[in-house]
Amino acid sequence: MSLSIFNFNNNGVRIVFDVNGEPLFCLADVCRILNVDRTSRLLRDLDAKGMADCHILTNGGTQKVKFVNEPNLYRIIFRSNKPEALSFQNWVFSEVLPTIRKTGSYSARQTAYEELNRLCMQEKVSRDKGTFHSLGMHRRKHEKHLNAVRIETCKANLQLTFEGVAQ
Known part of the structure; x- marks a missing residue:
């Protein structure tokens, strides 16, 4: 073998x-x-x-x-409860399985690109919108943090699709 x-x-x-x-x-x-x-x-x-x-x-x-x-x-x-395993589990449960249920198939690269583009646009719109009152600033800070985490997850998923098996 x-x-x-x-x-x-x-x-x-x-x-x-x-x-x-x-x-x-x-x-x-x-x-x-x-x-x-x-x-x-x-x-x-x-x-x-x-x-x-x-x-x-x-x-x-x-x-x-x-x-x-x-x-x-x-x-x-x-x-497993290790963070790497939990990250993979979250990806499968929140992205892969729902996409298969909705569309009947899953393409990690295409889905990750679409999600990354959507998140970047959402972040740009939110940033351009801005706010001056404290409640809005608090929401914006929280939203910015969530978007940053999601964007990094998408980038990691895209990286996984390109790595593959090394010979």
């Missing part, structure tokens, strides 16, 4: 591809990144059909390493 590395927030996740060309993710790498104990109940609840033992070359020689399929990867992510 050929081994690839996926870069997630400057952490490498080893990936191999099964006979159907579907990615399998190194369980040890995923658990390390998300601070999940590999003996936890979470891992016992994974779908056994989505797990595979692969022999790969490591610094210690060829070793048997456990890999999980994409559905099991999502099971681990959705049960």
Whole structure:
């Protein structure tokens, strides 16, 4: 099996591809990144059909390493409380699933571009509008903060669509 590395927030996740060309993710790498104990109940609840033992070359020689399929990867992510996992969960629950429900499909790049453009226009209109009374200034400050967070999330989502799997 050929081994690839996926870069997630400057952490490498080893990936191999099964006979159907579907990615399998190194369980040890995923658990390390998300601070999940590999003996936890979470891992016992994974779908056994989505797990595979692969022999790969490591610094210690060829070793048997456990890999999980994409559905099991999502099971681990959705049960983690680490900020990176929560950010991914929020994106899936607030953007991906509602878009699929509304349109029947999801294109991360297009959706992120549309959202980024909408937020930038909203920020420009709000800034141009301005206000001079304290309640309006407080609302504007809060709105500006929320827009900044949303804009950064969109930029991060756009970056994810361009990174892909490194060879």
